[in-house]
Structures are given as C-alpha cells and as structure tokens.
Amino acid sequence: MNNRLKNLKSRLARRKLDAMLVSQPDNRRYLSGFTACDHDIQESSGLLLIPRQGQPLLLTDSRFEILARQEAPDFEVTLYRKGLNTLLEKLLPALNIKRLGFESHYTLHSTARKLQQSCTKVETTIIPLTGLIEKMRLCKEAEELAIIEKSVHLNEQVFQEIFQQLRPGMTEIDIAMRLENLMRHKGAERPSFDTIVASGPNGALPHAVPGHRAIKKGEPIVIDMGLTLAGYCSDMTRTVVVGQPSNKTTEIIRIVRQAQLAGMATIRTGLTGKQVDSAARKIIQKAGYGHAFGHGLGHGVGLAVHEPPSLSPRYTRKLQEGMVVTVEPGIYLEGWGGVRLENMVVVEKNGCRLLNQDSTGLDI
C-alpha cells in the first residue's frame, strides 16, 4: 500500500471514521494515480471509497473503466451502473461502514442531501470533512518538488521561445495560442489555467481574457501562464515591453519588483501568509499605489494551480517547510494598464528557494 493511503488511513482512525469518500479530482489523483478530470463538479469521473481497513475502491462509470484499471492498480475498480447512491447502499453495509467521511468542500449541497438519504437507509452516519487530504498535500515530498521544478522550467522554456517571437501587431489571442500549443508540443498535459495575455490598457484587468487587440511598441504586456506536467502545475507572470518602456512603465515595474523581492526575502518557516503579504504590500503602499493592488500576494501550487497556503492579509496560519507558493504583486491602473511579476518558491527553514530561472523583464 502506498504511503499516502497509509497516512490517510491513520487520519481516518484518529477521527473514528470507518471510511472516506473522496470526490475532489486532485485528491483522487493524489491518492490513486487516476488522472481523469471532472467535466465539472456535477459530472464526476469517479470517487474513491477508502475504508480504514481493507481494499480501497475506485467507483466510476463505464466511460472511465479502462483508464481507471490502467492507472489505479491499488484500487478495485467498481462501476455504478445505476447511480452512485444505489451502489453505496450496497457497499456500505457489505463493508460494515458505519461512519463515513465525505468532502464538504467538494460535495454539492444537493449531492450531500441525497447521500444523507441513502446513508440513513443503511444506517451509516455521514461526517463532513474539510481539507483532510489538502492538509496532506500542503508540504511537498521530494519527488513532488522535483516534478514541480520540471513543470516550472518547461513553462519557462515555452515562455522564452514565444517571447523571442513577439512583434508589434501580433494579437493577444495569437500569442496565447502560440504559448498553449508549444506547452502541449513540449509534453505538458495541458495549460494549468487559461493563459492571460493582456496588453496596454487590458492589463488593468488582473484576469483579462486574451482578445483580438494587437500589441504595440512600448506598452506593458502582462503574460500569465502555467502548465501541468505529470499532474503538477507551474504558474509564472512576466510583464514585457516590445521596444522601449515609458518612464511610467519603468517606474511601476521597479516598484512591483521591489515588492516581490521584499516578499521573497520575508518567506521562511514559521511566518504567516499575512506577514509575507504585508512585507510586499508595504512597498506598493509607500509608493502610493496601495489602492491598485487588489489581490493577495500569492497562493500555493501543486496538483492544483491554486491551493493552500495563501499569502494574503487574511491568511494567519504559519508557513511550513516544503510548501510551494507564488509571489506575485501587481499594480493595476484603469485606462493605463497593469504590471504583475510572479515567481514560484519553496518555503525552507531559513528562507525560500526560487524555482524560476527566467528573469525576463524583472530588473530594468
């Protein structure tokens, strides 16, 4: 049995749970190796039923049967031909599961209701759990860090190759497509999120969707991109200028870079996400742009591109060794545009280790 399953089972024992139902796709993959994505939360590709004792099961439908067998050899693949609840009404008594945990933060209110009805029939109590497996995923194993590092470097290669091709007149969407194509050509599973290419005034929207606007000489272009490699995500933002940046652009890039460096210099085991955010935010506030930095400084990255911990004014828990976080301050000015710079680091005992090698446009 793999160590992650062993770890989970001891957590179930501590909570006096007979089994746990795992529906969240990244958690499912983390424990089983099953790589399927969910089309959406209402259309699951499968669930794990992990009893504290005995064989873990992967419950899925016929569409995923072959894939599940190939990818999750530790699990017994069982199909729910008449729906999940009908299957559970059989399995729970057969496996003598009296207390069943489920993922409160990845189970719909309506799904939980139906689960409650089925479990009542077979005298099983359901217990909502939050973040149980996410907590296991917080600090990355050495093997995971190695994959994340590969994911970061592949992402940088893709960025570099397309960055060299940038010319005035290319549209945002054209650049985004070149990036995403090259990711796949170089072996990424997929982009880890919709690539952002936001030029000129469009940069003022932190989550801009690439459009048919042509990029121009001298304006800041925010490129926020990431890819998934063997399940693990990368996430990087560069703000680049084709030709000479204006004085204002240079000034703002320098402020954002100072904030980023201040954030990175603060990160170490034992400090809170709030403390790190604050160190970076102060730089932007002092420069008079506090109002123009509306989001948190960073977020965890792993199987999910956004996962705990968070570097933000509201995250008061402490950072731990082996966590991977982004450091991404930004300044957004409606009508003018935006600047965001984002790197990924691993939290260490006395500081942090930068995962990025690329330094395009950071120090101008």
Added chain:
Amino acid sequence: MNNRLKNLKSRLARRKLDAMLVSQPDNRRYLSGFTACDHDIQESSGLLLIPRQGQPLLLTDSRFEILARQEAPDFEVTLYRKGLNTLLEKLLPALNIKRLGFESHYTLHSTARKLQQSCTKVETTIIPLTGLIEKMRLCKEAEELAIIEKSVHLNEQVFQEIFQQLRPGMTEIDIAMRLENLMRHKGAERPSFDTIVASGPNGALPHAVPGHRAIKKGEPIVIDMGLTLAGYCSDMTRTVVVGQPSNKTTEIIRIVRQAQLAGMATIRTGLTGKQVDSAARKIIQKAGYGHAFGHGLGHGVGLAVHEPPSLSPRYTRKLQEGMVVTVEPGIYLEGWGGVRLENMVVVEKNGCRLLNQDSTGLDI
C-alpha cells in the same frame, strides 16, 4: 428590465422568496450577461443577488469589477472586500430579505454551512433550490437558437478545414491542437470541452485524451469537438477513416448510423428521453453490440455543453419544443477501437430539426 429577470422574479414570488442568490456561472451569464468563468467552484467570479423587488446586484471581487460593470448594466456591481458572507450580513437586512433561495446544485456543502451561519445571524431563512433557472433555460428562445446554429456551423467549418489536412503519421494531439487553434482564430470564445481525437484502439475509451499516437491508414478515428460562440456551445462527433475502412469498421459505422437515424426519427414534443434512447439502443442491441454502448444517447446543449434534458434510460420526463439535444450513439470495443456519431437537433412539435449540415463519414 430584461424578460429573463422578470420571469425569474415571478418564479420567486410563487415560492414566496424575497430574493435568490445565483452562483452557477451559466445561470449568472443567462440572467446578467456577465461572461466571466469560474476558475473552479471554490473560486467564484461572482454571484447575483436578485431581490423580488428592486435593483438586482452582482457581487464580485476587485479582479472582475471593470468587466462586470461593462457587461451587466442592469446590475449594481458591489464588491465583497471582506468576503461574501460579511457583505451578505449587511445587504440582507438592508434589503429586508427574510427568505433567500440559493442554488443547491452549485453550492458546496461547506459554503452552504457558512451561508446558514451568516443568515441565522441576520434572521434570514435560506431555501435550497434545484434547477429553477435551468428550467428557464431548457427551451431556447429564437435568438438563442440562432446563436446555437451559428456555433454548430462554425464548429463544422473548423472540422472540415482540418479534416482536409488529415494524413497518416499526424498525432492525435497535433490534430486536436489544430482544431482548437482554428476555433479561436475563427472567433470562438473557447472549445466547449477538451477536444477528443482518439485513433485506432484509443477510440474504445469514450472520453479518451488525445495522446502522441500517430494516426494510421484504414483505422477509425473518433473526433469529438465543440466550441463556444457568444456563450453558446456546439458539440459534434465524426468517426473518420484515412484511406479505406475495413469491413468491420464499415459494418459498425452503419449500425451506429442506423441507431442515430432511429433516434432522430423518434424525437418530438411529448416523448420522453427514455423513449428516444430506447429507439436507438434497440438497433445496437439487435446487432449484438448492446454491451458496447455504455452511455446515454444524448444530452441538452446551450450555455452549457451538457445540460438537461437527457436522452437516456433514466430520463422519463417529456421533451418540449425548443429544446436542443445531441444524438450520439456509439459502439466501443476494447482492443479494437470505437465509433461514435453525434449531431445536434432542435425538438419540434412533430419531429426535430437537424442543426448540422456536415455529413462527413455518416453514410458509407
């Protein structure tokens, strides 16, 4: 006020609700015009708070403020700087909302718990709703049908252009990327789902992920693709062969096509999804492949690529005029491969109207 809001408000009145919270992204877009997607269900881009009387609100965060103002002029854009629940604790008493509906099928169990806590504080009762707005979306308005038809035809143009380029040796992923790129170049917002290109034995997985396998002469290649245009989805599957198909391939394509025609010939207002599924399924069963058709015959398409109604053995509700559904029987044989053929139709009083013009590989 737009008709959809008016319609919703009268539904709220019937249920004696003072307001409804809308979190599901397609429902949000349907009512407001706000096009943002959610990164995932745990990371909302915004919610609508629609009181039975008075100004509807769009609650979002600073990342989406500008976009929301541009796209949803009927709504008052309000930011939740300290979290959604803090904002609701102010708004609900201010707007005198005593009974608040929420979307049970797009609210997480954990989110519903927190909402319950906040609402208890301000003496508001929360009422879970299921499918209220989805019901409004079931039958398409003439304007929606016109956009869906455009979406279908653009998808077919993309298919045709890449189909002409198919050569042995091209990889699945290369074909999928060409398709998705061309979608975006031709003005689609995005693919409506991850494009499937499954060649030879890979076709046996109905939800195969395109890989680095090169396509070969004579084997069946399943191409399942769709795009989103002005919010509305298309979805089409063709099974094509480069060169001459084998006798077995020809035989199976003919059975699947007969099943598709039988399904389409059965569709009309008043019949159930189960009845239509059954008409097509019988053909495949009689040919001895009943075990190899493991999914339903079809599903609704609109703002979502999978939405009600469903053509399946478990869907016993009646079809209505203006519904849009796919008709997509398939035969999947492990080790050999698969065949699926998928068209989209509009349900009409005495039959159905085919939205597809492309007939590649259907009648061989």
